[in-house]
Amino acid sequence: MALTATTLEETYQQMAQKLEGIVPEIELKYKAELAYEINKIKKERGAIILGHNYMEPALFHSVPDVVGDSLELSRKAAETDADPIVFCGVRFMAETAKILNPSKTVLLPAKVAGCSLAESITAEDVRNLRKQFPGVPVVTYINTYADVKAETDICCTSGNAHKVVESLDSDTIIFLPDEYLAANVARETGKKIIFPTLDMPENPKPGLDYQMIGWHGRCEVHDQFTVQDIKNVREQFPGVLVLAHPECSPEVVEASDFSSSTSRMVDYVRDMDADRYLLLTECSMADNIAAENPEKEMVGLCSIRCPHMNEITLEDTLNALQNNEQVIEVPEDIRLRALRSVERMLEIR
Numbered sequence: 496m497a498l499t500a501t502t503l504e505e506t507y508q509q510m511a512q513k514l515e516g517i518v519p520e521i522e523l524k525y526k527a528e529l530a531y532e533i534n535k536i537k538k539e540r541g542a543i544i545l546g547h548n549y550m551e552p553a554l555f556h557s558v559p560d561v562v563g564d565s566l567e568l569s570r571k572a573a574e575t576d577a578d579p580i581v582f583c584g585v586r587f588m589a590e591t592a593k594i595l596n597p598s599k600t601v602l603l604p605a606k607v608a609g610c611s612l613a614e615s616i617t618a619e620d621v622r623n624l625r626k627q628f629p630g631v632p633v634v635t636y637i638n639t640y641a642d643v644k645a646e647t648d649i650c651c652t653s654g655n656a657h658k659v660v661e662s663l664d665s666d667t668i669i670f671l672p673d674e675y676l677a678a679n680v681a682r683e684t685g686k687k688i689i690f691p692t693l694d695m696p697e698n699p700k701p702g703l704d705y706q707m708i709g710w711h712g713r714c715e716v717h718d719q720f721t722v723q724d725i726k727n728v729r730e731q732f733p734g735v736l737v738l739a740h741p742e743c744s745p746e747v748v749e750a751s752d753f754s755s756s757t758s759r760m761v762d763y764v765r766d767m768d769a770d771r772y773l774l775l776t777e778c779s780m781a782d783n784i785a786a787e788n789p790e791k792e793m794v795g796l797c798s799i800r801c802p803h804m805n806e807i808t809l810e811d812t813l814n815a816l817q818n819n820e821q822v823i824e825v826p827e828d829i830r831l832r833a834l835r836s837v838e839r840m841l842e843i844r
């Protein structure tokens with residue numbers, strides 16, 4: 496999180512205090528120089544930097560004014576007066592900030608920074624589902640692009656999905672695009688899931704044969720964790736508590752000790768007394784939690800990484816602020832329709 500340092504030396508010292516044993520000293524020196532420059536320009540420009548929990552430790556602990564999960568960062572984007580907004584996260588997150596702040600400059604420090612879930616569904620897919628299931632409300636995960644949000648009734652994040660589903664006055668819901676999140680939410684809310692292309696009855700009667708219609712999107716990262724991974728780690732690290740993001744398969748979530756949004760995972764480790772934790776999510780987060788909880792051992796399966804989140808670097812964050820790159824734009828007609836879905840979600844507390 497943003498440092499109080501005003502000189503390069505203080506920047507280095509404050510980063511070293513948090514990241515000793517996590518980031519090698521030589522790398523920290525180099526990254527402290529970048530962080531110092533970023534924080535200087537940020538102040539000069541009156542910018543705010545929002546940082547997702549998955550950002551690499553040196554970035555996470557030096558330049559964001561606010562860190563958090565998708566829901567917390569969306570709320571912050573809705574409240575801030577700062578301009579520009581630099582989003583250290585992936586494209587759909589920066590787009591959500593732009594949807595909420597049409598007159599401000601929103602910058603994404605990467606050319607692409609996509610997401611396999613966002614890429615798994617198009618606006619036309621949603622329009623087709625609506626035709627197939629007329630009148631059925633559509634909930635889309637925030638991990639979608641603006642044109643998909645524009646076709647939906649309400650958004651959700653991993654932190655509020657069950658509340659959003661329960662807020663709808665309908666037994667039948669279309670929940671897109673994450674197949675696993677849909678299944679995990681269904682289990683929490685008592686709803687049933689069917690997938691239009693595989694399990695659809697010939698003449699569907701919404702509300703009679705099924706209650707929740709899912710899509711076949713998956714997170715390319717969380718899809719890779721298995722129940723066997725959990726068994727192996729439990730054998731090797733007795734007493735380990737296992738945390739699985741709800742984008743993991745229902746079997747993996749079932750075999751874990753806790754499942755919720757990235758920020759709730761951070762809180763869980765802080766609040767529990769166990770010595771060891773396995774995080775089934777992007778492994779930078781394990782380093783970030785370790786920096787805040789030096790007495791606890793974090794086990795991360797770091798061969799599985801999110802290539803999209805890892806596109807965001809301190810170098811590109813500096814470039815974004817120096818050269819206004821990459822400016823996020825959302826066509827106004829799409830933005831206005833997407834805004835309704837995002838605002839409806841933010842109204843749910």
Ligand code: 13P
Nearest residue numbers: 564565566652653756757
């Ligand atoms: P959170 O909303 O839990 O931070 O999740 C975002 C994400 O992309 C997880 O892979």
Ligand code: SF4
Nearest residue numbers: 610611714715716801
């Ligand atoms: Fe998308 Fe998965 Fe990466 Fe999250 S971890 S940004 S859901 S690809």
